[in-house]
Amino acid sequence: MKPPPASDPSIHQRGQIIVLFVLGLVAMVAMVGLVLDGGDAFAQRRDQQNGADLAAIAGANAYMNASGNVAAKTAAAQSAAQAAATRNRYPNGSNGTTVAVDVGLLSAGARVKVDIGKPHQNNFAPIMGMNTWDVSVTATAIAGTVDTGVGAAPWLMHIDSFNGDGTPKYTVANPQDFGEGNGDYPTGALDISWTDFNGNNNVNTSEVRGIIDGSNVVTATIGFEQYIGQHNQGNHTTLFDDVQQHLHGKVVPVPIVGPGSPNCAAPQQGHQDGCFKGWARFYVISASGGSSKTIRGYFMSNFMASPLTVGECTPQLQAAGTCGVITTSPFGAYVVRLTE
Numbered sequence: 001m002k003p004p005p006a007s008d009p010s011i012h013q014r015g016q017i018i019v020l021f022v023l024g025l026v027a028m029v030a031m032v033g034l035v036l037d038g039g040d041a042f043a044q045r046r047d048q049q050n051g052a053d054l055a056a057i058a059g060a061n062a063y064m065n066a067s068g069n070v071a072a073k074t075a076a077a078q079s080a081a082q083a084a085a086t087r088n089r090y091p092n093g094s095n096g097t098t099v100a101v102d103v104g105l106l107s108a109g110a111r112v113k114v115d116i117g118k119p120h121q122n123n124f125a126p127i128m129g130m131n132t133w134d135v136s137v138t139a140t141a142i143a144g145t146v147d148t149g150v151g152a153a154p155w156l157m158h159i160d161s162f163n164g165d166g167t168p169k170y171t172v173a174n175p176q177d178f179g180e181g182n183g184d185y186p187t188g189a190l191d192i193s194w195t196d197f198n199g200n201n202n203v204n205t206s207e208v209r210g211i212i213d214g215s216n217v218v219t220a221t222i223g224f225e226q227y228i229g230q231h232n233q234g235n236h237t238t239l240f241d242d243v244q245q246h247l248h249g250k251v252v253p254v255p256i257v258g259p260g261s262p263n264c265a266a267p268q269q270g271h272q273d274g275c276f277k278g279w280a281r282f283y284v285i286s287a288s289g290g291s292s293k294t295i296r297g298y299f300m301s302n303f304m305a306s307p308l309t310v311g312e313c314t315p316q317l318q319a320a321g322t323c324g325v326i327t328t329s330p331f332g333a334y335v336v337r338l339t340e
Contacts, residue, residue, distance in 0.1 A: 041120040045135050051088035052116045052139035053338055058084035059101060059112035060143035060336045070324040074103045077112050077143075090116050105324035107221065107313045109144010111339075143336045144326050152218075152253045152279075154211040156193050156229065158186040159258035159277050161299065168280065168299035175285055177294035179240070185229030185257055185274025192295060193274070194236050195228050195255065203230045205239060212242045221316060222276050225264040228255060229274025235293050243287035243295055251300055254282045278305040 059081030066076035081101040082092060092099035100115040119132040157178065162168055169189060170176045181191040194208050197220040210216025222228060260275025281300040288294055313323040326334070 041133050041135060044118070044120050045137060048090065048116050048118060048135055049137045049139065051085055051090045052114045052137045053141075054088055055081040055084040055090075055099070055101070055114040055116070056112050056139040056141035057336065057338055059103070059114065060110070060141035063103065063110045063112065064143040064326065064334065064336050070105065073324070073326075074110065077101070077103050077110065081112060081114050085114065085116060090118065095119075105313050105318075106142065106144055107317055107323065109142060109326055109335075110324050111140060111142050113138065113140045138340070139338065140340045141336065141338045143334075144324075145334055151214075152197070152255065153247070153282065153284075154195055154197070154208045154218075155254065155295070156186050156195050156257045156274065157254050157280070157282070158189055158191055159256055159303070160189040161256070162280070162303040166303040166305075168302065170298045172283070172298050175296060175298040177292070177296045179292075179294040183230075187273065193230055194239060195230065197222065197228060197255075203236075205236045208236065208239055209242050212239065213246050222255060224276060225260045226276045227260070227264050227274050228257065228276055237289045237293055240287045240289035240293055240295065243284065244289075247284045248286050249284065251281050251283050253279050255279055256303055278303055280304060 059077040062080035063073045063077035066073045068076075078101045082099055085092065085099045090097050090099055096119045098115075098117045102113045102115075104111040104113065115136065115138050117134060117136040120135050121132055161170060176190055178190050178192045181187055181193070183191075183193055185193050194203050196203050196207050196211065197218050207216060211218055256277050256279055257274050258277050259273050260277075264275030280303050283297050283300050285296045285298070287296065317323050
């Protein structure tokens with residue numbers, strides 16, 4: 001049988017199939033390689049995250065327990081975090097590994113942030129020109145005195161809500177609707193008023209709404225006898241619906257105010273009420289705007305005549321040189337905790 005002529009189209013078709021097969025094989029190998037390398041990279045990331053978590057906790061624990069001033073505590077935290085990363089197979093500077101430790105001062109302690117980066121050596125992805133992938137993780141832990149109210153409610157409640165011994169009049173056994181007056185500051189046991197934790201400016205609805213939904217993070221240290229009431233009396237009706245949406249079913253620290261000394265006054269208004277006395281934990285059952293304008297709930301704790309710090313180290317504390325100093329806790333507690 002004589003061979004087909006050179007112009008036979010079947011010869012070209014067989015050549016095309018071989019080319020397509022080779023291309024398909026390369027694509028299949030690349031896809032399988034991406035899956036295998038990707039899975040291995042995720043496994044490395046999990047292990048790397050564990051190393052960062054342990055390093056951050058080790059740093060925070062060292063800050064809490066180290067003796068000396070803030071500088072000495074900071075150095076101890078950095079050293080402990082690096083040592084923990086090394087123990088968990090992530091020594092800084094080895095095989096492209098980077099371990100960065102940042103110690104940020106809080107109002108009565110510190111935040112230790114650890115970033116670990118390490119390249120992942122690929123086995124199959126180099127076919128596609130990807131020899132390595134960068135894997136980076138972050139972990140943060142805090143250490144210090146429990147003196148901070150996180151997510152404090154942006155409304156004031158009155159000292160008359162408590163008995164003379166500090167116990168609340170309204171507990172889970174008898175929850176109440178609060179909000180009978182909604183003036184510049186509460187004037188009775190069942191009254192409330194809104195605040196932005198700054199007694200020197202007007203309170204507006206959008207500003208307080210941001211505090212409620214978390215988009216406006218307030219950093220403020222509230223001192224005894226400081227006026228934190230409103231400067232523009234108003235119901236801010238829609239804020240009650242915001243409380244219902246974002247805070248119902250939650251426990252929030254609330255500032256407690258009452259009549260104060262002559263030092264607690266809003267000079268432009270000439271009154272001496274709305275003065276900070278302490279704080280208490282409040283459970284929000286529900287809230288309603290419209291015609292009722294009330295927040296329903298009850299107190300979860302006794303009145304605490306203690307300073308309330310909302311957020312981190314303030315410029316005032318920084319200027320005073322007290323940032324990072326771990327002192328006796330007004331709540332009898334200290335914390336070393338992984339936050340992220």
